[in-house]
Amino acid sequence: MTSRLGLSGNTAAAYAVRQLDVDVVPVYPITPSTTIMETLAQYAADGRMDAEIITVESEHSAISAAAAASAAGARTFTSTSSQGLLYMHEVLYVTSGLRLPVVMAVANRAISAPINIWNDQSDVFAERDTGWIQIHAESVQDVYDRMVQAYRIAEDSRVRLPVMVNYDGFVLSHAHGPVTIVADEEVAHFARRVASPFRLDPDSPISLGAIVWPDHYFEVKYQAARALEDSRRVIDEVQNDFRGMTGRKYELLRPYMAEDADFLLLAIGSVCGTIKTAARKMRSEGLKVGLIGLDVYRPFPGKELMRLIGGAKAVGVLDKAFLPGSMAGPAYTDVTSALCRYGVNVPVHDFVAGIGGRDIKVEDVQTMYRVLEKAKDNARFDREIHYVGLRR
Amino acid sequence: MPYRAIKQLPAEEYLAPGHDMCAGCTVPITVRLLTRIAGKNTVVVNATGCLEVSTTPYPRSAWKIPWLHLAFENAAAAGSGVSAAFKVLKRKGLTDKDVKVVVLGGDGGTADIGLQSLSGAFERGDDITYVCYDNEAYMNTGIQRSGTTPFGAWTTTTPPGLLSAGQRTWKKDLMGIVIAHRVKYAATASPSHIIDAANKIEKAFSKGGPAFIHFLQPCVPGWKIDPSLGVKIARLAVQSGLWPLYEYEDGSVRTTVQVAKRVPVVEYFKLQGRFKHLMNRPEELTLIQNYADGLAAKHGYGPLVPASQ
Numbered sequence: 001m002t003s004r005l006g007l008s009g010n011t012a013a014a015y016a017v018r019q020l021d022v023d024v025v026p027v028y029p030i031t032p033s034t035t036i037m038e039t040l041a042q043y044a045a046d047g048r049m050d051a052e053i054i055t056v057e058s059e060h061s062a063i064s065a066a067a068a069a070s071a072a073g074a075r076t077f078t079s080t081s082s083q084g085l086l087y088m089h090e091v092l093y094v095t096s097g098l099r100l101p102v103v104m105a106v107a108n109r110a111i112s113a114p115i116n117i118w119n120d121q122s123d124v125f126a127e128r129d130t131g132w133i134q135i136h137a138e139s140v141q142d143v144y145d146r147m148v149q150a151y152r153i154a155e156d157s158r159v160r161l162p163v164m165v166n167y168d169g170f171v172l173s174h175a176h177g178p179v180t181i182v183a184d185e186e187v188a189h190f191a192r193r194v195a196s197p198f199r200l201d202p203d204s205p206i207s208l209g210a211i212v213w214p215d216h217y218f219e220v221k222y223q224a225a226r227a228l229e230d231s232r233r234v235i236d237e238v239q240n241d242f243r244g245m246t247g248r249k250y251e252l253l254r255p256y257m258a259e260d261a262d263f264l265l266l267a268i269g270s271v272c273g274t275i276k277t278a279a280r281k282m283r284s285e286g287l288k289v290g291l292i293g294l295d296v297y298r299p300f301p302g303k304e305l306m307r308l309i310g311g312a313k314a315v316g317v318l319d320k321a322f323l324p325g326s327m328a329g330p331a332y333t334d335v336t337s338a339l340c341r342y343g344v345n346v347p348v349h350d351f352v353a354g355i356g357g358r359d360i361k362v363e364d365v366q367t368m369y370r371v372l373e374k375a376k377d378n379a380r381f382d383r384e385i386h387y388v389g390l391r392r
Numbered sequence: 393m394p395y396r397a398i399k400q401l402p403a404e405e406y407l408a409p410g411h412d413m414c415a416g417c418t419v420p421i422t423v424r425l426l427t428r429i430a431g432k433n434t435v436v437v438n439a440t441g442c443l444e445v446s447t448t449p450y451p452r453s454a455w456k457i458p459w460l461h462l463a464f465e466n467a468a469a470a471g472s473g474v475s476a477a478f479k480v481l482k483r484k485g486l487t488d489k490d491v492k493v494v495v496l497g498g499d500g501g502t503a504d505i506g507l508q509s510l511s512g513a514f515e516r517g518d519d520i521t522y523v524c525y526d527n528e529a530y531m532n533t534g535i536q537r538s539g540t541t542p543f544g545a546w547t548t549t550t551p552p553g554l555l556s557a558g559q560r561t562w563k564k565d566l567m568g569i570v571i572a573h574r575v576k577y578a579a580t581a582s583p584s585h586i587i588d589a590a591n592k593i594e595k596a597f598s599k600g601g602p603a604f605i606h607f608l609q610p611c612v613p614g615w616k617i618d619p620s621l622g623v624k625i626a627r628l629a630v631q632s633g634l635w636p637l638y639e640y641e642d643g644s645v646r647t648t649v650q651v652a653k654r655v656p657v658v659e660y661f662k663l664q665g666r667f668k669h670l671m672n673r674p675e676e677l678t679l680i681q682n683y684a685d686g687l688a689a690k691h692g693y694g695p696l697v698p699a700s701q
């Protein structure tokens with residue numbers, strides 16, 4: 001039995017958390033993620049969810065309490081944005097290093113200074129390499145669906161890694177959209193618990209978080225990295241089962257008019273909606289353009305991506321984050337690594353836009369596609385980042 | 393029934409021998425006592441520091457009860473997480489155990505970098521017993537000063553020199569800070585006074601809410617002491633009035649170990665290399681003696697009696 005509700009990204013995430021029978025929820029407010037925890041606190045206050053909400057004094061403690069509760073065998077959730085995510089930095093590694101299946105929703109927001117509460121993806125990209133599975137939503141429906149999938153992935157014995165569900169601040173966290181909801185019992189069945197043998201249990205005591213010397217550290221870190229790489233198989237399985245339950249199809253990548261496209265944009269999050277509008281326009285003008293949404297970003301689906309972009313004449317990567325002093329935006333560096341590794345020879349261009357809440361308009365996207373069209377016969381990569389929508 | 397003799401303590405040990413703490417370290421005395429009283433159904437959360445690195449060199453571990461270490465400054469928050477987890481799992485019928493959560497942090501992990509998370513856990517009233525083992529410096533990183541390093545002490549970051557006589561600040565009043573959170577129970581303790589400590593540990597566990605015990609822990613390299621003298625030095629700290637033994641319960645403070653005849657602070661200092669440079673600085677020693685006199689007066693300790701020959 002399904003129903004349709006008007007929810008924001010935050011309330012959709014909270015709705016899923018309630019259905020997922022989460023046990024421990026440490027929370028600390030930060031715009032634009034705050035309304036998730038407000039909603040959860042209300043659920044708990046109304047007896048609609050049986051969880052321990054811990055109103056911690058910082059995000060550092062939020063993720064620490066979450067990791068510890070997970071180590072004790074509880075299903076654990078927290079959420080944050082921007083400065084809060086950065087404040088967790090140290091413990092994000094600890095969580096993945098100890099293989100704790102915490103799930104966290106991140107309403108993506110720009111980072112300070114200057115302080116700015118609006119959306120870009122600098123926060124998650126600063127934490128890109130912390131060993132978490134990182135999934136991005138394009139719509140409010142995605143937020144809900146990816147949350148429903150998250151524990152199945154995280155708690156799978158082949159994975160045992162934390163999962164971050166990302167969605168654009170305000171654009172998705174606060175804007176309401178229709179969400180098709182799965183019935184409580186179906187979610188409960190879909191995401192039934194898997195007890196971990198590696199938990200703090202007085203009947204079989206383990207030491208978790210030991211100091212590991214050079215003779216083992218490399219192997220321990222490799223195993224976690226390997227599990228992250230291999231999690232794509234489990235993600236696939238969970239996506240398939242989810243499709244079986246709901247009819248909604250999810251994949252690591254989300255191609256749109258990509259199959260025969262000469263000019264492809266690769267992008268992350270809600271901007272994909274704008275890109276689709278632009279793409280349809282340009283198609284009607286005769287330019288064969290397309291889009292690939294990078295939905296699952298860690299593990300990076302390089303191989304799958306190469307299969308999809310091999311036939312394009314030029315590819316653009318849209319980064320809503322940038323790495324000062326580096327030669328390119330973060331997604332661009334991942335995409336070009338994959339191109340080199342798989343020997344795929346396509347010109348790739350880097351667009352940085354949408355920083356600190358700056359709108360990306362349909363015309364901006366058209367500009368990007370035109371750059372690709374013009375560049376198709378030129379150098380393989382261009383020398384510079386295209387900052388779209390920047391005044392200088 | 394309070395403990396009156398060591399032989400009444402539970403015998404089962406949960407910290408195995410063979411760990412890597414220094415010979416003569418007083419911290420394992422505290423940990424063994426604590427875990428023997430805590431018993432099997434206990435989870436230990438440990439902040440980064442000497443105890444953590446010395447007891448868990450993978451693939452070995454000295455811990456016979458579940459043990460968790462996440463980082464340096466978040467042990468109290470981790471304790472809250474474990475405590476909340478067992479509470480809700482029990483409610484949902486997913487465990488049948490009542491588990492004690494014991495958090496262990498050094499002075500740095502507790503009074504300095506971990507103070508925020510400690511404050512959060514205590515203010516929320518979370519059900520943890522937090523034990524600070526205070527060796528009065530960051531020992532694991534090689535003896536740097538902390539907020540609880542005593543006035544005048546040598547550390548590698550408070551070296552005495554032409555312009556300095558060691559640590560220039562007074563020991564942070566961690567107990568005062570903790571008590572200000574209106575915790576259910578707080579106490580000071582010393583490895584020299586085992587029965588006093590045992591009863592405090594027992595009380596801390598009985599409160600069902602945030603409890604705190606602050607142990608003074610002589611440290612062999614950090615205090616520059618003879619490895620055979622740790623407990624004796626801990627006793628002198630109490631007898632000098634510098635480490636009064638007391639407890640806070642139901643809103644009031646009670647001295648638990650009386651000292652009828654106090655020893656001068658120099659008697660305590662003489663056995664420790666970290667105060668050596670003070671021996672020819674009478675003005676510094678007077679300042680510290682005055683400070684000890686103040687603490688002693690607060691706890692109703694007896695008069696100063698010069699060292700007997």
Ligand SMILES: Cc1ncc(C[n+]2csc(CCOP(=O)(O)OP(=O)(O)O)c2C)c(N)n1
Binds near residue numbers: 501
């Ligand atoms: C965030 C962070 N900063 C610094 C360190 C380095 N460090 C590890 S243990 C330690 C000192 C611990 O001192 P204390 O808490 O007093 O415990 P002790 O080693 O004395 O037992 C420091 C500074 C760290 N691990 N993490």
Ligand code: SF4
Binds near residue numbers: 414442443446611614
């Ligand atoms: S350095 Fe000090 S506290 Fe650390 S193990 Fe050695 S004696 Fe114990």
Ligand SMILES: [Mg+2]
Binds near residue numbers: 499
């Ligand atoms: Mg210390």
